[in-house]
Amino acid sequence: MLEPTIEVSLGEFTAAAASLAGLGPDFHRRGWVLGTSGNFSAVVDREPLRLAITSSGVDKAEVAEHHILQVDGEGRVLAGAGRPSAETLLHLAVVRLRGAGSVLHTHSVWSNILSDEFAVDGGLTIEGYEMLKGLKGVSTHEHSEWLPIIDNSQDMTLLAKSIEEALTQQPRAHGFLLRRHGLYTWGQDIAEAKRHVEIFEFLLEVLGRTHCATRL
Amino acid sequence: MLEPTIEVSLGEFTAAAASLAGLGPDFHRRGWVLGTSGNFSAVVDREPLRLAITSSGVDKAEVAEHHILQVDGEGRVLAGAGRPSAETLLHLAVVRLRGAGSVLHTHSVWSNILSDEFAVDGGLTIEGYEMLKGLKGVSTHEHSEWLPIIDNSQDMTLLAKSIEEALTQQPRAHGFLLRRHGLYTWGQDIAEAKRHVEIFEFLLEVLGRTHCATRL
């Protein structure tokens, strides 16, 4: 599907594909991307926008470089075999709104539970934890992070719009939850986005277990 | 025990045996097949029916190709050393009723707990989770999956009959639980069956932990 007239960033793309594939085994082992769920992306060019993203339906325990596609700013495939994830539009929305260099999406047990329990509030607050300092630009545990929760939908255009609204209203949010679905977070590069995944998943587990104990 | 007049699909069998053995280490690590529990099968021929299946009593952390037997449609061993699992009849029942290409059976902590807790209802409903979309033919998180729970028994002929009844009554079910025993699920091939195991085990953990919190 690669048109000869379209300039594709193959060097950047190859490096990004290797790094994205490298996330698979650890995330799969932790139960964050079971059942072929989750998807990972990284910007390989800004002008015009080129995104490396995992293709749909891949077992993340075995994701390899040839499972990574290159898409343009509308989500059309420029290089690679396979279908892009239906959620490519959501990755593109985050890239545009946050200037992110990488967007990672995981489905964990705790994000499913908390996104459901706090859906009525439209989000949840995480504050007072040292681990928050690992989020980009946060310098103290006294930081208060609002993690928006957005209702899940199969209409990706609608969902992308909901995400745009939430991120516009919450310009300092480092991630968001889709209800009964999972976490989206991002970073300036893959390493930072991975760090944010680990931080949010850790804090969601802390909150989930604390919350249970507190309500007793 | 291989009769020269019986045509055995050795090429298909070898490939299936390698794939089935490959499931062992990850499933064992997750605690889904501890204590030599669980068994894995794949169809290697339809006419006549030939099934590759793990032999009884094998440590799934170390399962190798030589631990996989080939059996016929009555569960008689055609190739390989060792006894076939007593549950071979259950695998064969699922293959016939669902046209499955692979059947996987796991014993997890959460399937034991939930199969006991919801036994009185004869099953449990899983709905509203994005992860459900990974089940074959499901296209929205709004899907409602009924997971039948069948009383455990050591009479395999009786148990196979109970399973046939449950699957006939629930033609859209993608799996079932045996009470205080574990999960059965299947797919058109081993990869799809493995995906279904991961999805059900994930969702059972989500439900188990949510349920605990909700009942507080």
Added chain:
Amino acid sequence: MLEPTIEVSLGEFTAAAASLAGLGPDFHRRGWVLGTSGNFSAVVDREPLRLAITSSGVDKAEVAEHHILQVDGEGRVLAGAGRPSAETLLHLAVVRLRGAGSVLHTHSVWSNILSDEFAVDGGLTIEGYEMLKGLKGVSTHEHSEWLPIIDNSQDMTLLAKSIEEALTQQPRAHGFLLRRHGLYTWGQDIAEAKRHVEIFEFLLEVLGRTHCATRL
């Protein structure tokens, strides 16, 4: 310390040492032998009794063949460097009373919790689980397994006597718990003892999580 007049089973010993050391990484990863806790043994000769056993204070993540000692029926070191575990007497008691070929001792979170909670009853019953069928000689999930709980002590002679009493009173028990300490189980060989560890640890987790939910 090896006396030339004592006949040592070095061939058997070398094989047993390799197998015992091989248990370390997986048990450590699961959190069953953290902080150098736990110890593993196997009989290498019956007449006179010779036992291969892990030496004291070894990190089970890195246990190697040279960390395994050979001791006689009184727990005196015949071969190998290092101190034998203080609990060698307990292993010897189990070998004598059960004719076990291997004894394994683990410290897990769930065995600590349940041995404390049910201490007042002197043990706990596990019944109705398919996983019980993996215990030697058990052929149905309807089996009822009584797992004795023995008060912990630093007096190993006293503790060995308590264990002898408990095992004599419960001739069909496949294991026992030391209160706030951990599990002992055994088998005719290392593979069977390992299977019993996995089965008991699995069932203790199921009971612990069920029990929590039930008391809500």
Added chain:
Amino acid sequence: MLEPTIEVSLGEFTAAAASLAGLGPDFHRRGWVLGTSGNFSAVVDREPLRLAITSSGVDKAEVAEHHILQVDGEGRVLAGAGRPSAETLLHLAVVRLRGAGSVLHTHSVWSNILSDEFAVDGGLTIEGYEMLKGLKGVSTHEHSEWLPIIDNSQDMTLLAKSIEEALTQQPRAHGFLLRRHGLYTWGQDIAEAKRHVEIFEFLLEVLGRTHCATRL
């Protein structure tokens, strides 16, 4: 930044750096140092004091020898590239007060939960567990370990002073918790400090899960 007039223990340092880096993968896998959290140190010389310590912001899953810095008794970098952890002053305080040869700091889910829940008491007691015997100098499960909890702060000089006070008041403590932050523990060498981490993390999980059940 290495001044030629300062004598640096490069042999000791290289060995310590390799050992510290070796802790990363297992601690990361267990979720004790996610999101680049945690830091590890070891004394490489006493007179004058020289400490090997992980540099700031390193992914502990991939920590290598070149991520380990050598600092002096004021926390100034003598060798290695990168910034020292802001918490270097806390490591130095522990080294001075306890004569520790290694200090390890982890961020686990259970240390976050329990340090918050028991903050009002200024610490928590752990007693009656066999696992306590793995702490240096403890010879019976009847030992009572007081684990102080210190309020978290971004002012490292202040925090070092709070730690000095707590450790002076509790001369037998083997570790302490920073509230909603994590565990500090130490040992005469890296192996002993690692053993103490495993013991405390194990016992915090036991307490956290027991406590939950007890309060029901």
